[in-house]
Amino acid sequence: MVETENSKSITLLLNGTISSLKSVIPLEHEFSRPTRVMDKLSLPYGVLIGITGDVKGQLIFSGESAVFGSIGEVMFGMPLEGEMLTSFSGELGNMIAGGLATNIGGHGIQVDITPPTIMEGHTTLSGYKKAIHIDMHYPSDRQLGVYFLLN
Amino acid sequence: MARILVTDDALFMRMQLKDILSKLGHEVVGEAENGLDAVNKVKELQPDVITMDITMPEMDGVQAVREIKKFNSTAKVIMCSAMGQQNMVLDAIQAGASDFIVKPFSADRVQEALEKVLG
Numbered sequence: 001m002v003e004t005e006n007s008k009s010i011t012l013l014l015n016g017t018i019s020s021l022k023s024v025i026p027l028e029h030e031f032s033r034p035t036r037v038m039d040k041l042s043l044p045y046g047v048l049i050g051i052t053g054d055v056k057g058q059l060i061f062s063g064e065s066a067v068f069g070s071i072g073e074v075m076f077g078m079p080l081e082g083e084m085l086t087s088f089s090g091e092l093g094n095m096i097a098g099g100l101a102t103n104i105g106g107h108g109i110q111v112d113i114t115p116p117t118i119m120e121g122h123t124t125l126s127g128y129k130k131a132i133h134i135d136m137h138y139p140s141d142r143q144l145g146v147y148f149l150l151n
Numbered sequence: 152m153a154r155i156l157v158t159d160d161a162l163f164m165r166m167q168l169k170d171i172l173s174k175l176g177h178e179v180v181g182e183a184e185n186g187l188d189a190v191n192k193v194k195e196l197q198p199d200v201i202t203m204d205i206t207m208p209e210m211d212g213v214q215a216v217r218e219i220k221k222f223n224s225t226a227k228v229i230m231c232s233a234m235g236q237q238n239m240v241l242d243a244i245q246a247g248a249s250d251f252i253v254k255p256f257s258a259d260r261v262q263e264a265l266e267k268v269l270g
Contacts, residue, residue, distance in 0.1 A: 087163035098233025
């Protein structure tokens with residue numbers, strides 16, 4: 001019964017995130033099937049958002065910094081780099097996670113999100129109980145990894 | 152033309168809002184990086200309108216609205232947040248916010264909110 005509830009929450013989390021990604025990033029896209037992550041996560045650049053409330057964990061968006069820059073350029077019409085790219089990356093994570101919280105709130109799951117943490121440079125993450133990964137594929141071979149670390 | 156204080160912990164969002172507000176013909180009189188900063192800058196700058204993010208370090212936006220309303224009960228605050236859940240919107244409105252914009256937002260939505268609060 002508990003496992004069923006967990007599965008339902010994870011499904012809502014995945015669907016809510018994909019729906020939010022679609023509404024926030026105005027690009028054609030495809031996404032991979034969700035896969036379970038069994039090893040440490042090795043990330044080139046990314047943003048981490050904590051999730052608290054009915055579901056607890058972290059949501060991570062990761063890719064080359066240029067991918068974040070190009071998404072910013074599509075969304076706001078200007079190339080982003082340096083401090084502005086860092087700030088945009090955090091805000092992108094914030095908008096997607098905020099959309100997720102709104103989406104799953106409509107299904108009776110109440111969550112809050114923490115301010116974004118930016119991971120610049122190569123980062124390795126471990127110590128989580130369960131992790132799920134999907135890849136979002138955008139035109140010009142741009143790829144954004146989405147990771148759910150569940151506690 | 153309104154004098155506006157922009158509050159958001161993200162430099163990028165402050166820049167985007169400043170750009171939109173300037174193009175709409177308003178004057179951005181200051182920027183605040185968190186709720187506490189906003190409370191102090193409202194006292195100092197006395198803006199016509201305040202835009203307020205919710206999730207910020209030091210003091211969140213809903214608490215900042217409550218603090219601002221204690222010394223300026225007629226302050227006009229527009230919440231600009233990625234968090235659009237019903238309870239968030241209700242909390243903000245109960246705290247005294249006049250409108251609520253969900254990120255990402257368009258210039259048209261910002262203009263609509265300003266027209267509403269400025270009457």
